[in-house]
Amino acid sequence: MEVLLAGGAGYIGSHTAVELLNAGHNVIIVDNYSNSSPEVVRRIQKISRRSIISYEADVRSKTDMMGIMEAHAIDSVIHFAGLKAVGESVKNPLEYYRNNIDTTLNLLECMKDCGVHNIVFSSSATVYGEENPYPYKETMPRGNCSNPYGWTKSMIEQIFEDAVKADPELSVVLLRYFNPIGAHPSGHMGEDPQGIPNNLMPYVAQVAVGRRDHLIVFGNDYPTPDGTCRRDYIHVVDLADGHVKAVEYAAQHKGAEVFNLGTGTPYSVLEIVEAFERSNSVPVKYEFGSRRDGDLAEFWANADKAREVLNWRASRSLDEMCRDTWNWQKSNPNGYNN
Ligand code: NAD
Ligand code: UDP
Secondary structure (H helix, E strand, O other), rough: EEEEEEEOOOOOHHHHHHHHHHHHOEEEEEOOOOOOOOOHHHHHHHHOOOOEEEOOOOOOOHHHOOOOOOOOOOOOEEEOOOOOHHHHHHOHHHHHHHHHHHHHHHHHHHHHOOOOOEEEEEHHHHHHOOOOOOOOOOOOOOOOOOOHHHHHHHHHHHHHHHHHHHOOOOOOEEEEOOEEOOOOOOOOOOOOOOOOOOOHHHHHHHOOOOOOOOOOEEEEOOOOOOOEEEEEEHHHHHHHHHHHHHHHHHHOOOOEEEEEOOOOOEEHHHHHHHHHHHHHOOOOOEEEOOOOOOOOOOOEOOHHHHHHHOOOOOOOOOHHHHHHHHHHHHHHHOOOOO
């Protein structure tokens, strides 16, 4: 298949590109590099030993996206292109709604004009909101999100569901990611946050490598076994494999389907720190701080549907997630700007 990856130079898109190439598909990347770099495309080619086509373009541009879709016989689109920093979305909500929703609408309109019927979307466990009991199941209703980033994902899911009702040709797969961490085992690709990392694993890795002094654990008085929050961390290569299955599924079905991509097992912040220290034999200094606004005490996935329908399951262990993160961080202490 020819698969267009919108936002494909980012953390999840780049790992997905490699797994799609490994599975025998062709990929075309479109990215404006607002949160990534063209170096990522070189790394994808280095790992896969395949040459790929990439475009520097804004997915919101009708002219650019029509030109790209008309130039290639695209079978399916995977839509990663979005802004994703929760705190930033609270400060700049309009930028988040504008970017995340416009990229989606433009992709759907261009796909319709060019006769492309299949799309996989990067959604998030955040759409379950605060009300649903865990583990989260796809049959639960979307809940109230605590920030504009989450609302963009919830609204975009609704947009896709409405578009599918109006177009019997359309096939949509909504993937609700849990907490992707880890890096490619080669050490050539990984997560490269700009500035101070918002997420736990890149922060832990930057403390271990000496770029940050210590981690602040946000709250140790939650009603969890050790008092720190628990999440369902998933290796990014397992997540990428899930996209290969999802895009192959989308090509053979019509309508909209939702899948959780998680492991089904939660780990606490302290368990992550301990696993990172143990598997890499490096110390990670930390202190306890206050709770972060909007954090839920714990949640994790029921991952049965993806196993039963997509024949996919996460197989990589927490130690592998920690080792691969460290391998990437050690070899690229400043990310892609080495
Ligand atoms: P990322 O920021 O690394 O990748 C997103 C890519 O999209 C970047 O390369 C960025 O430059 C590009 N982009 C953004 N807006 C664009 C536009 N208008 N035109 C062209 N390119 C644009 O993020 P990621 O971690 O790879 O996440 C991919 C998707 O998955 C995002 O939609 C994100 O919201 C979603 N998601 C991520 C996580 C996570 O923890 N990483 C969890 C749930 C959902
Ligand atoms: N966390 C933390 N310190 C940090 C970053 C995150 O203690 O510097 C905690 C956070 O409170 C949450 C967990 O780590 O319980 C995962 O946070 P992350 O931002 O990675 O993902 P989220 O689940 O919020 O999307």
